[in-house]
Amino acid sequence: MKLPVNLSDFLREAGSLSLFVSRFVTELFHPRQEWRQFVRQCFVIGVQSFALIGITGFIMGLVLTMQLRPSLMSYGVEAQLPVMVGLAIVREIGPVITALIFAGKISSGIGAELGSMKVTEQIDAMEVSGTNPFRYLVVTRVLATTVMLPILTVLSDAISLYGSYLGVNIKGHTSLTLFFFQVFQTLTYSDVLPAMIKTLFFGFAIGIIGCYKGYNSQKGTEGVGKSANAAVVISSLLIFIIDLITVQITDLLGLN
Amino acid sequence: MDNNTSHIPTDPVIRISHLHKQFGSRVVLNDFSLDLRRGESMVVLGRSGSGKSVLIKCLIGLYMPDGGSITILGKDTSQLDHEGLDVMRAHVGFLFQSNALYDSMTVRENLEFPMRHHLKNISKEEANKRVMEALTNVGLAHTVDMMPSELSGGMQKRVALARTLILNPEIMLYDEPTTGLDPVTGKEISTLMTEIQRIYNTSSIIISHDMKCVERTADRIAVLIDGNCYALGTFDELQQSNDQNIKQFFE
Structure with missing residues (x-):
């Protein structure tokens, strides 16, 4: 039976991605790694994304608080605003929104950069120079996204909560100490740890998809654009799929 | 360049024997054989899409041949592992298009x-x-x-x-070195290639269809048609050929 074109394309792409991931795992355990390049990528990927993540995190916390207040007021539980916002940000909104912003900035950047290197033969030149381009370009970037996204999420959560604190004070008065006391009083390890663990998977997905699309880029400059675009779309979709799976797992483990 | 090749030793630094390479059902190189002697500058001449770049990428190990063998500096590249390939590449310079x-x-x-x-x-x-x-x-x-x-x-x-x-490097591989350059810059690059050959005492394979570059740099020319070495000779020998397939390059 002949598979429909789209399904066969999907299966071929999935198989190709699986091989790419298995090559990543193999290269990851090679004794000779490009640690200097990894540190550089952590800076480029992590530190240079901080401003964008920080601004979006701040707005997210502020807007969420302003949107939630009328609903809570109607039920007479306005005092629970810090608790509600804290839980929403730390458990779900912080990790997912940070990952989506990160995917938009980093996954497309990696896809375009590696795609451009591919079509201008720079990856071949690395191979000829005796440097393993997969380890130099892919392993360092995927590791950097995996390590940096949880750190950025923690920072984003903190800035979001500060935004929320300002939001609470627009139509009321709460001290910073009291606000954070209320937030942390209700937060438990089962709120924080699963959220942090899933950001590791988000980071890995963003890095590996960006690298996969860029590394396999074809058809000249048009292909570079398509790689960058596909990297954002697929990694964003994967963030939601991973989120769905982790929620199911934490539910099964009784952590929700 | 001087087309009298009698001064060139016959010791081959690259030996390509019955090389075969295909992508899917499209055969690009079919029974291609060629020797590059030490100190020689060999131009592989062919039309766009004739498989010149595939040939040079097979030589450096970016493509694996489907058949035949390539011996570089006495080592069969198909027998080399990754480390061996790296060592071989240290002796071979590759100028990308x-x-x-x-x-x-x-x-x-x-x-x-x-x-x-x-x-x-x-x-x-x-x-x-x-x-x-x-x-x-x-x-x-x-x-x-x-x-x-x-x-x-x-x-x-x-x-x-x-x-x-x-x-x-002992060997230089040039993939269309003057493509995309204006005639003056192309001439400068061709002259530079011959200078480098002299200074570094290299042997070279040059992939080109720029006849000005070919004339300036070639000791011998291999004409690549239908995936194999259709003709081999000096610039003057091939220029005087009556074969229409060869003449088309010199017109």
Whole structure:
């Protein structure tokens, strides 16, 4: 039976991605790694994304608080605003929104950069120079996204909560100490740890998809654009799929 | 270039025997055989899409042949593992058609890049000396701290050439070195290639369809048609051929 074109394309792409991931795992355990390049990528990927993540995190916390207040007021539980916002940000909104912003900035950047290197033969030149381009370009970037996204999420959560604190004070008065006391009083390890663990998977997905699309880029400059675009779309979709799976797992483990 | 090749020793540095390469059902190289003698400059001439670049990428190990064998400096490349291939590549310089300079690195970093793997224990002073020597030999010592994007096409080609020379290769492979350059710059690059051959005492395979470049650089020419070596001879010999397939290149 002949598979429909789209399904066969999907299966071929999935198989190709699986091989790419298995090559990543193999290269990851090679004794000779490009640690200097990894540190550089952590800076480029992590530190240079901080401003964008920080601004979006701040707005997210502020807007969420302003949107939630009328609903809570109607039920007479306005005092629970810090608790509600804290839980929403730390458990779900912080990790997912940070990952989506990160995917938009980093996954497309990696896809375009590696795609451009591919079509201008720079990856071949690395191979000829005796440097393993997969380890130099892919392993360092995927590791950097995996390590940096949880750190950025923690920072984003903190800035979001500060935004929320300002939001609470627009139509009321709460001290910073009291606000954070209320937030942390209700937060438990089962709120924080699963959220942090899933950001590791988000980071890995963003890095590996960006690298996969860029590394396999074809058809000249048009292909570079398509790689960058596909990297954002697929990694964003994967963030939601991973989120769905982790929620199911934490539910099964009784952590929700 | 002097077409009298009697001064060239016959010791082959590259021996290509019955090479076969295909992509899917499309046969690109079919029973292609060729010897490159030590000190010789061999041009592989062919039309666009005839498989010239595939041939040169098979030589450097970027493509694996489907049949036949390639022997470089006495070693059969099909028998080499990854490490062996790396060692072989240290003796072979490869100039890419697109130059393939690393956009995110300065000219100095581009030139230092091959040394990080092949010359790990080299001192900073020695590395700097090699970089400046290679750049001086292509007339671009002043660009050492510039980015590739700040250089013209011809200058990028020269820097790419300097990068291939940094490990003092015995063999040079040029993939369409004058494509995309204006005639004056193309002539400069062709002259530079012959200069490099003399200074570094290299043997070269040049992929080209630029007849001006071919005339300036070739000791011998191999004409690639239908995936195999259709004709082999000096520029003058082939120019005088009555074969229409060969004549078309010289008209």
